[in-house]
Amino acid sequence: MKPQVFITRELFDDVIAKILQYYEVEVWDRYQAPPYETLLKKVKEVDALVSLLADKIDCNLLKNASKLKIVAQLAVGYDNIDVECATKLGIYVTNTPGVLTEATAEFTWALILATTRRAVEADHFVRFGEWFRLRTAWHPKMLLGMELKGKTLGIIGLGRIGSRVAEIGVKGFGMKVIYYDLTRNPQLEAEIGAVYKDLHDVLKEADVVSVHVPLTPETKHLINESRLKLMKSSAVLINTSRGGVVDTNALVKALNEGWIAGAGLDVFEEEPLPQNHPLTAFKNVVLAPHIASATYEARHGMAEIVADNLIDFYEGKVPRTLVNKEVVNVRKPGFK
Numbered sequence: 001m002k003p004q005v006f007i008t009r010e011l012f013d014d015v016i017a018k019i020l021q022y023y024e025v026e027v028w029d030r031y032q033a034p035p036y037e038t039l040l041k042k043v044k045e046v047d048a049l050v051s052l053l054a055d056k057i058d059c060n061l062l063k064n065a066s067k068l069k070i071v072a073q074l075a076v077g078y079d080n081i082d083v084e085c086a087t088k089l090g091i092y093v094t095n096t097p098g099v100l101t102e103a104t105a106e107f108t109w110a111l112i113l114a115t116t117r118r119a120v121e122a123d124h125f126v127r128f129g130e131w132f133r134l135r136t137a138w139h140p141k142m143l144l145g146m147e148l149k150g151k152t153l154g155i156i157g158l159g160r161i162g163s164r165v166a167e168i169g170v171k172g173f174g175m176k177v178i179y180y181d182l183t184r185n186p187q188l189e190a191e192i193g194a195v196y197k198d199l200h201d202v203l204k205e206a207d208v209v210s211v212h213v214p215l216t217p218e219t220k221h222l223i224n225e226s227r228l229k230l231m232k233s234s235a236v237l238i239n240t241s242r243g244g245v246v247d248t249n250a251l252v253k254a255l256n257e258g259w260i261a262g263a264g265l266d267v268f269e270e271e272p273l274p275q276n277h278p279l280t281a282f283k284n285v286v287l288a289p290h291i292a293s294a295t296y297e298a299r300h301g302m303a304e305i306v307a308d309n310l311i312d313f314y315e316g317k318v319p320r321t322l323v324n325k326e327v328v329n330v331r332k333p334g335f336k
């Protein structure tokens with residue numbers, strides 16, 4: 001009998017067909033995530049789970065899943081999974097790095113441009129009649145924004161995505177890049193002239209601050225009240241990483257009191273963001289529903305990596321994008 005996999009949301013048909021060659025597949029076909037209680041029941045019955053970032057895979061759930069051997073997450077981030085607990089239980093955890101770098105970096109730029117050039121505000125200005133009401137076709141001071149050339153881009157977290165955002169900033173827009181990370185990247189420093197600074201100085205000097213760190217206990221509320229206060233009042237904050245990296249209440253305060261000029265946000269501490277959330281009241285904030293990786297190329301690529309990881313594991317090989325590498329010492333890959 002084939003091992004069973006539960007997939008918590010619809011994937012692409014060709015990818016499902018590939019998985020079906022090795023696994024019995026059950027797909028949760030609703031738009032909404034399966035409720036925690038449902039997931040708890042489902043994992044009891046299956047050998048493998050394909051999860052999304054909105055699925056809470058905690059230790060309680062993993063301990064409940066007596067047959068479960070692998071959690072293949074369809075995302076690069078995996079802060080929704082208790083990886084340490086999975087490792088102890090001998091459960092493999094995989095993610096989908098690489099294929100979404102370009103899409104996420106491009107969308108980060110969409111947010112940078114939309115925020116600095118007030119693109120959404122401009123759309124509303126036309127769409128909801130303000131332009132027509134003002135009876136002026138063109139005014140030298142209408143909807144002024146910030147030019148990027150020669151400005152400083154501050155990257156917090158120079159991993160795959162942060163590096164690509166930095167590269168586009170230098171090569172595409174003629175910006176200077178400063179960055180903070182736990183480790184330095186001499187190669188990118190040489191290639192694009194990125195300058196390493198401590199977090200304090202990046203926040204203080206950058207005109208655009210873009211956050212690209214994973215959410216961990218160490219990075220939770222990394223961008224807090226005192227750090228927002230360091231930013232220039234003309235600077236914007238862009239976040240396409242995880243909502244929890246920014247203290248939302250502090251950000252609302254910063255926007256209310258004009259400590260910063262605006263924000264472009266794809267991720268939130270609470271997702272979906274409630275319709276009447278304070279962040280929705282600011283004209284100088286551009287909001288998106290966690291879609292930075294939402295290109296066909298990236299999402300299909302992510303699904304393919306999920307399938308490849310499941311197949312690697314089925315064949316007794318270490319899955320190609322294994323997160324918890326130490327798990328191989330607890331249990332060999334495979335279902336035998």
Ligand code: GLV
Nearest residue numbers: 074075076077293
């Ligand atoms: C999306 O947020 C991801 O982590 O892939």
